[in-house]
Amino acid sequence: MHIKLKNCQPGHFYAVGVGPGSPDLITLRAANLIQSADTVIVPRSELAGESLALVTIRDLIGEQEVIEHVYPMKRDSAQTRSCWAEVATEVATRVSAGLSVVQVTIGDPMIYSTSSYLIESLTELLPSEHIHVVPGISAFQATAALLVEPLTLQEDRLTMMPATDMAAIAHALKHCETLVLYKVGPRLRQLAALLEEHRLLDQARLACYVEQNGREAIFRNFRDALTDDSHGYMSTVIVRVGNRSWEQNPPVGEVA
Ligand SMILES: C[S@@+](CC[C@H](N)C(=O)[O-])C[C@H]1O[C@@H](n2cnc3c(N)ncnc32)[C@H](O)[C@@H]1O
Helix, strand or coil: CCCCCCCCCCCCEEEEECECCCHHHCCHHHHHHHHHCCEEEEEEECCCCCCHHHHHHHHHCCCCEEEEEEECCCCCHHHHHHHHHHHHHHHHHHHHCCCCEEEEECECCCCCCHHHHHHHHHCCCCCHHHEEEECCCCHHHHHHHHHCCCCCCCCCCEEEEECCCHHHHHHHHCCCCEEEEECCHHHHHHHHHHHHHCCCHHHEEEEECCCCCCCCEEECCHHHHCCCCCCCCCEEEEEECCCCCCCCCCCCCCCC
């Protein structure tokens, strides 16, 4: 078998997902683009000691210029957009000079990712055909795989949201069969109380630092996670609310 791999083209930008953290979950396309790039932009939150994306791709870095970009963790849209607009100018200068630039991101670039802000600003500075996105394995997919529990079957509805708004979560629990929650860390106990209220605590799983060497922790029993407060930001919760079968939900106009 011969796989034709894509190298970076001069004068192009690539937002590249690198998966949840294990280097062997980086796609071949992503690895090849990172290795062939002139510049690699690595995002790091102001709260993190190191960039998880950089740790993931470390073995792919050689001669490329690496720019670590520290971004704010405040829930302030204007500040976030202005920070990424600055990076976009830096990227566009290089791309317009014929260099290839890759921005790496944990998981997938289209799911709660800084890449989306960067792309938003870049569309005003570069021709759209010079902007590319390479999908990565998202944390919720890696979590479901580790649990060996399907996310959806038949007519099931999958909902995803940050664990920031308990009222929104309570609403979602009534309108989906599987709920994925990101950014759980500090709200673990509040979330557990809500799930208990809905009699769903036994159907909830917590996965922390999935596929990150030496740090991974999987809680099939959510109660076990409540004994300590140190689970942090890199945590994903999957709640299996129920199931919606073909038989109970025939397509509109069809009789079961
Ligand atoms: C800014 S979002 C990034 C999501 C990412 N783009 C994706 O596709 O999974 C950060 C959130 O993703 C989840 N996450 C990312 N990587 C994770 C991992 N390795 N283990 C558990 N959760 C993770 C956590 O909920 C974290 O708060």
